[in-house]
Amino acid sequence: MNKIYKIYRLLYKTYGPQGWWPFINLQKSYHPLDYSFPRNSDEIFEVCLGSILTQNTTFISVVKSLNNLHVKEALNLNTIESMDIDELKTAIRPSGYHNQKARYILEFIKFYRSLDGAIPTREALLHVVGIGPETADSILLYGYNQCEFKVDAYTQRLLLTLGLIDEKAKYHDIKYLMEDSLKECIKDEKELLITYQEFHALIVNHAKKFYSKKPYGERCFLEEVQSSL
DNA sequence: AACCAGGACGTGA
DNA sequence: TCACGTCATGGT
Numbered sequence: 001m002n003k004i005y006k007i008y009r010l011l012y013k014t015y016g017p018q019g020w021w022p023f024i025n026l027q028k029s030y031h032p033l034d035y036s037f038p039r040n041s042d043e044i045f046e047v048c049l050g051s052i053l054t055q056n057t058t059f060i061s062v063v064k065s066l067n068n069l070h071v072k073e074a075l076n077l078n079t080i081e082s083m084d085i086d087e088l089k090t091a092i093r094p095s096g097y098h099n100q101k102a103r104y105i106l107e108f109i110k111f112y113r114s115l116d117g118a119i120p121t122r123e124a125l126l127h128v129v130g131i132g133p134e135t136a137d138s139i140l141l142y143g144y145n146q147c148e149f150k151v152d153a154y155t156q157r158l159l160l161t162l163g164l165i166d167e168k169a170k171y172h173d174i175k176y177l178m179e180d181s182l183k184e185c186i187k188d189e190k191e192l193l194i195t196y197q198e199f200h201a202l203i204v205n206h207a208k209k210f211y212s213k214k215p216y217g218e219r220c221f222l223e224e225v226q227s228s229l
Numbered sequence: 230a231a232c233c234a235g236g237a238c239g240t241g242a
Numbered sequence: 243t244c245a246c247g248t249c250a251t252g253g254t
Contacts, residue, residue: 051235054234054235054236055235055236055237056233056234056235056236056237056249056250057234057235057236057250057251057252058233058234058235058252058253059234059235060234060252060253061234061251061252061253062235064252093250093251094251094252095250095251095252096234096249096250096251096252097236097237097249097250097251098249098250098251099249099250100237100238100249100250101249101250104237129237129238130236130237130238131237132236132237132238133236133237134235134236134237135236135237138235150235152235152236153234153235153236154235155235200235201235203235204235207235208234208235212233212234213232213233
């Protein structure tokens with residue numbers, strides 16, 4: 001068992017399953033251990049929308065934006081595409097950058113339509129304006145249940161503090177470190193996917209508590225992973 | 230009241 | 243390639 005997987009086990013033992021992704025339309029019937037989402041095109045689209053809106057923003061703000069659309073019966077691509085762009089901007093205002101994110105959303109909808117239900121490749125997603133590596137992985141991992149590890153600022157900060165990467169490690173360096181480490185320990189594809197999904201969520205949960213303000217990692221119990229191997 | 234949040238893009242060196 | 247400025251609102 002390598003250190004990365006050890007960190008995952010420790011986080012899971014501490015916080016339990018996170019139940020990522022919180023669907024707006026399904027809050028009543030949603031349970032953390034139900035990994036059957038998303039189930040249809042509307043739910044996939046909701047994850048894609050949330051993935052764009054959450055760029056450099058807390059998910060609490062994203063939920064507000066998604067709810068603004070939901071109460072207008074506009075949490076679907078047909079309505080968003082046909083609605084006035086200023087109305088869209090107003091709805092997503094709580095999650096910030098509403099001008100460029102409104103554009104990103106419309107750009108993505110064009111791309112989404114061209115897919116005609118197919119699963120997008122990572123490379124194709126990266127060609128869409130407004131979709132960088134993290135947003136692409138978020139869409140693939142949570143929207144399409146693809147084994148793509150999502151790296152974010154918290155992941156980098158955590159691994160850097162624990163001394164598992166160096167300062168110049170880039171997005172893909174970290175992504176492949178996580179994926180290779182987990183593949184080494186998990187052979188079952190379904191379990192691997194769930195681990196990717198839960199791990200990222202657990203890192204965010206944990207990092208909010210210990211890696212939001214300096215000095216990072218103070219009293220973080222993951223330090224024990226260092227000495228244990 | 231400064232600081233940061235589940236980033237991406239454009240620019241110049 | 244890479245460091246840096248910009249985009250914007252909301253919570254602490």
